[in-house]
Amino acid sequence: MPSLPVRSPQELLHPRPAGLYCPAGDFYIDPVQPVARALITHGHADHARAGHGTVWASPQTLDIMAIRYGEDFCQTRIPVEDRVDIAEVQATFTPAGHVLGSMQITVDDGNTAITVSGDYARVDNPACAAFALAPCDVFVTEATFGLPVFNHPSPQSEVEKLLRSVAAQPDRCHLVGAYALGKAQRVIALLRQAGWDRPIYIHGALQRLCDYHIEQGIDLGELRPATVKQGKDAFKGQIILGPPSAFAATWAQRFPDPVICFASGWMQVRARARQRGVELPLILSDHVDWPDLTRTIQDLSPQEVWVTHGREDALVRWCELNQIKARPLRLVGYEEEAD
The missing domain is CATH 3.60.15.10 (Ribonuclease Z/Hydroxyacylglutathione hydrolase-like)
Incomplete structure (x- = not known):
């Protein structure tokens, strides 16, 4: 040879x-x-x-x-x-x-x-x-x-932080910024693992990729579109996910007094969280x-x-x-x- x-x-x-x-x-x-x-x-x-x-x-x-x-x-x-x-x-x-x-x-x-x-x-x-x-x-x-x-905390601890905030502020919704591919589905799946069995609301830009993850056997539970047709009060105490770009648009302004969250490894840098107007940083990195x-x-x-x-x-x-x-x-x- x-x-x-x-x-x-x-x-x-x-x-x-x-x-x-x-x-x-x-x-x-x-x-x-x-x-x-x-x-x-x-x-x-x-x-x-x-x-x-x-x-x-x-x-x-x-x-x-x-x-x-x-x-x-x-x-x-x-x-x-x-x-x-x-x-x-x-x-x-x-x-x-x-x-x-x-x-x-x-x-x-x-x-x-x-x-x-x-x-x-x-x-x-x-x-x-x-x-x-x-x-x-x-x-x-x-x-x-x-x-x-950069020494990130465990994903489970960050999801628990989110759930504690939801429990402590039942009159506010939590808007979580998460990238459309990977991060959004991971946050949802981690929430399900942590016991959150209520519907999770998502921006329309996340729908197709979430559907594909479900087709591939990833359990995301019940997902609903994040629209305000049913009335703004319907979102009190709920978790809503959207892509970061949506937080600079009118979409995020539709929800009354939301807790602005962002899921990213960069949330360990406080200056980045402040620049984005993030109230609850979630240090979740892929x-x-x-x-x-x-x-x-x-x-x-x-x-x-x-x-x-x-x-x-x-x-x-x-x-x-x-x-x-x-x-x-x-x-x-x-x-x-x-x-």
Whole structure:
């Protein structure tokens, strides 16, 4: 048998303006521009864009892209449950624990394995598959919360905080800002786990993605549209979810004296909560915080770490102090707010 070509990690995968490119497979991972061949880690808009030729992704991510962009979001869809051979490499998909359908992608040419984590989380998330380690020689990681100050509380404690506030203020409704894909469904599922069995009201922008989660077996309980046709008093003591954009529109003004909440890892930064006019910050993140970020690197023990976006310099420095080779990739086009 012919021997496999020996490539350096940089030859196997390297940054281009469109994103991370693999010459041996002639594809990009999470490209920020339309390309002929793309592997997609998950359905958030800064990672999954329309206009590609062929797209490889988990079946759920492909469905989510069709929901968000239309059925013709690409020319050819190829669902990947586990692994796929593409030209001279094998791509293995491993759950990332970020949102429904999210995957890490490990590119292996037989000599070097590089895992591109996309966005990932290692805490309980009843709305998606749990994170699993993807062994590799090079680990490509985000660093959204890549500073030691980010040590997030447990999701359950934050949901209990919300429920205590609801119980203490029965004459007010609680408006919870949550991103349409992943965060909203996770908040709802956590509320159900915590025993909230009453209807949860949602903005219309959340409906289709919530319906899809239910179709995929995620128990969200009874959901109702958050309209004021039944009278404003009907929302006293209720929990209402909407996308962050709706809080700057007239929609949020329809509800009398609401408690404004926002579910995000960034709510640990008090200044951000104040800027948004948040009365009840809920520190709920779908990204690893600093302890889980560094724990993941320790668990994988890769030869190298590449940092894609976020607090790159702090994580690179931590790696160096722990005798791990590391470098920032300085990729552009990925939003820190998609949390």
